[in-house]
Amino acid sequence: MAAINITNVSKIYAGGVEAVKSVSIDIADGEFIVLVGPSGCGKSTLLRMVAGLEAISKGTVEIGDRVINDVEPAERDIAMVFQNYALYPHMTVYNNLAYGLKNRGTPKAEIDARVAEAARMLEIEQYLTRKPRALSGGQRQRVAMGRAIVRKPAAFLFDEPLSNLDAKLRVSMRGEIKQLQKRLGTTSLYVTHDQLEAMTLADRLVVLNGGQIEQIGRPLDVYHTPASTFVASFIGSPAMNLLRGTRDGNTLHFGSQVLDLGRAPAFPGPITVGIRAEDLRIASADEQSLTLKVEYIEELGAQRLVHGTVDGKKLTASLSPEIEIGETMALTIAPERLHFFDADTGRRLAQPFDVSASKRDTAQTLEMAAG
Amino acid sequence: MHRTKLFDHVILMMGVFFMVGPLLVALMTSSHEAADIHRNGLQILPGGHFIDTYTTVLTKQGGFTGKITGLRMMMNSLILGIGFAAGKIILSMLAAYALVYFRFRFATITFWMIFTTLLLPLEVRILPSYEVMNTLKLTNTYTGLIVPLLASATGTFYFRQFFKSIPDELLEAARIDGAGPFKFFIDVIVPLSKTMIAAIFIIMFVYGWNQYLWPTLMTTDESFFTLVRGIKQILLVWVGSNIPDYNEAFALAILAMVPPVMIVMIFQRWFIKGLTESDK
Numbered sequence: 177m178a179a180i181n182i183t184n185v186s187k188i189y190a191g192g193v194e195a196v197k198s199v200s201i202d203i204a205d206g207e208f209i210v211l212v213g214p215s216g217c218g219k220s221t222l223l224r225m226v227a228g229l230e231a232i233s234k235g236t237v238e239i240g241d242r243v244i245n246d247v248e249p250a251e252r253d254i255a256m257v258f259q260n261y262a263l264y265p266h267m268t269v270y271n272n273l274a275y276g277l278k279n280r281g282t283p284k285a286e287i288d289a290r291v292a293e294a295a296r297m298l299e300i301e302q303y304l305t306r307k308p309r310a311l312s313g314g315q316r317q318r319v320a321m322g323r324a325i326v327r328k329p330a331a332f333l334f335d336e337p338l339s340n341l342d343a344k345l346r347v348s349m350r351g352e353i354k355q356l357q358k359r360l361g362t363t364s365l366y367v368t369h370d371q372l373e374a375m376t377l378a379d380r381l382v383v384l385n386g387g388q389i390e391q392i393g394r395p396l397d398v399y400h401t402p403a404s405t406f407v408a409s410f411i412g413s414p415a416m417n418l419l420r421g422t423r424d425g426n427t428l429h430f431g432s433q434v435l436d437l438g439r440a441p442a443f444p445g446p447i448t449v450g451i452r453a454e455d456l457r458i459a460s461a462d463e464q465s466l467t468l469k470v471e472y473i474e475e476l477g478a479q480r481l482v483h484g485t486v487d488g489k490k491l492t493a494s495l496s497p498e499i500e501i502g503e504t505m506a507l508t509i510a511p512e513r514l515h516f517f518d519a520d521t522g523r524r525l526a527q528p529f530d531v532s533a534s535k536r537d538t539a540q541t542l543e544m545a546a547g
Numbered sequence: 548m549h550r551t552k553l554f555d556h557v558i559l560m561m562g563v564f565f566m567v568g569p570l571l572v573a574l575m576t577s578s579h580e581a582a583d584i585h586r587n588g589l590q591i592l593p594g595g596h597f598i599d600t601y602t603t604v605l606t607k608q609g610g611f612t613g614k615i616t617g618l619r620m621m622m623n624s625l626i627l628g629i630g631f632a633a634g635k636i637i638l639s640m641l642a643a644y645a646l647v648y649f650r651f652r653f654a655t656i657t658f659w660m661i662f663t664t665l666l667l668p669l670e671v672r673i674l675p676s677y678e679v680m681n682t683l684k685l686t687n688t689y690t691g692l693i694v695p696l697l698a699s700a701t702g703t704f705y706f707r708q709f710f711k712s713i714p715d716e717l718l719e720a721a722r723i724d725g726a727g728p729f730k731f732f733i734d735v736i737v738p739l740s741k742t743m744i745a746a747i748f749i750i751m752f753v754y755g756w757n758q759y760l761w762p763t764l765m766t767t768d769e770s771f772f773t774l775v776r777g778i779k780q781i782l783l784v785w786v787g788s789n790i791p792d793y794n795e796a797f798a799l800a801i802l803a804m805v806p807p808v809m810i811v812m813i814f815q816r817w818f819i820k821g822l823t824e825s826d827k
Contacts, residue, residue: 255723263720266741
């Protein structure tokens with residue numbers, strides 16, 4: 177068990193393509209960090225550099241105070257779980273688990289004990305004599321995790337381990353990974369493109385875009401205070417609505433539609449406004465509102481997603497299924513629930529009503545009190 | 548479902564007739580006496596001398612020196628066939644392993660250079676090869692018979708394609724599990740290539756077994772003669788006022804066929820698997 181410090185790490189491929197651009201992450205001992213981002217954002221490359229499967233072009237990676245830039249993968253004291261399991265097809269499950277230990281000259285009795293322990297933890301005891309071919313996808317992924325566990329490494333590295341599983345299994349395996357990591361307390365670095373997986377698993381999220389870190393933070397903080405329009409649209413489902421608007425005095429204009437903010441924010445004219453679908457609600461008769469022209473509806477059971485346009489710009493609202501849907505709907509949102517981003521850079525602007533910040537402070541106080 | 552009709556049977560029977568017919572004739576003819584064959588031509592019914600002929604062929608001392616037996620020739624052929632196949636597999640697996648898993652400069656060019664030699668038959672380089680072996684004083688040795696033929700573009704090509712189909716993650720997992728290049732090769736690559744090895748073994752064994760020109764060139768000492776040469780030799784040696792021992796030549800031909808057929812039958816299951824699918 178160890179902390180991992182990634183300092184100004186870059187990956188530059190032959191030909192000058194920079195896949196990872198000077199990324200720094202400090203991972204505390206026992207922390208579960210999820211790297212999340214769209215395809216090609218460099219998250220897997222970063223993980224593979226920590227694993228030692230890719231050379232580090234610039235910067236340093238430390239695992240437990242030891243710079244491991246030039247250390248062989250086997251010597252880094254890490255274990256990795258691959259997307260396609262990467263089990264040795266010709267070896268039994270037992271041998272798959274034991275192979276890494278055998279190569280390290282672990283005594284036979286200890287190998288037996290560790291394999292038995294891991295197999296019990298993952299409930300794969302009855303499969304130990306089988307070949308991976310005879311296992312289902314979920315069982316194979318358990319074996320792959322077992323192979324990581326038996327080594328008792330300083331850190332687990334997960335490279336999209338659940339992508340090959342079906343949706344239902346993915347949810348249950350997600351829970352198991354989380355529990356296992358809590359129980360073992362092993363520092364973990366987990367790569368995924370699935371924001372839901374990232375939200376549910378992470379102690380802290382690292383959102384990557386184009387090889388750079390967009391935001392690092394606890395899942396709820398990232399959700400409630402996205403640092404940029406990229407994070408806002410990537411984290412959360414449905415994605416946050418982003419509307420171009422202009423501020424004029426106390427009011428926001430979306431084309432012909434107007435929202436009164438009640439006070440004048442510190443930023444100038446053109447602006448991108450972020451609205452979470454679930455923050456929208458039906459306006460009562462005396463409230464100010466935006467008029468949504470309804471286009472189509474997605475039924476999710478517990479709620480219903482209403483897609484439409486406001487002044488020609490796409491907007492999605494998440495509403496209770498009891499609400500009747502008309503051709504147009506008057507929706508409103510509390511001004512303090514709005515997110516404001518710079519219209520050009522997409523970075524988050526200082527919020528005029530920083531409720532979420534004070535909420536976060538309360539949460540932290542509570543957590544500390546509990547701890 | 549397709550119902551088997553008479554016409555299908557006719558086609559199959561014709562296939563059997565053309566494929567098995569000559570073998571049957573050879574087998575039957577070999578059980579007659581030489582004079583009988585000389586007089587009446589090829590036979591399709593069994594004669595009464597089956598055991599005599601085969602015993603003679605296998606154990607009778609023959610040749611110019613009068614020392615070589617059929618058994619000896621068979622052993623030579625086996626040594627050549629097996630040595631040839633095993634050597635080729637080891638060599639081409641190592642070559643393919645280097646080409647696929649080690650990034651060195653000119654790897655692709657090296658591969659294509661090897662690949663182009665596929666187009667060249669053995670005969671093209673037979674004289675220089677002979678010259679080299681002669682200078683090294685390796686004529687009339689098993690080493691001289693086998694080693695110059697070991698480098699195999701075909702084998703290297705097949706193994707390269709196969710290794711390329713093994714997912715990279717396996718290599719990465721093995722690296723994290725602390726397996727070095729040699730351990731990875733022995734523990735992962737070789738077991739995974741089992742079916743491929745069987746397939747190449749059959750092809751190469753038969754190829755080696757049937758070599759005629761190269762052994763003829765390399766060996767003058769009769770104790771190194773192979774079966775394939777022996778068949779020719781019988782017809783040559785007994786030429787004269789005597790009747791050629793047709794029956795023995797046929798018997799030898801039948802014997803020369805048995806080991807390759809057995810190898811194919813033993814490895815068949817793996818062979819088909821190796822050529823058609825990869826076991827992953």
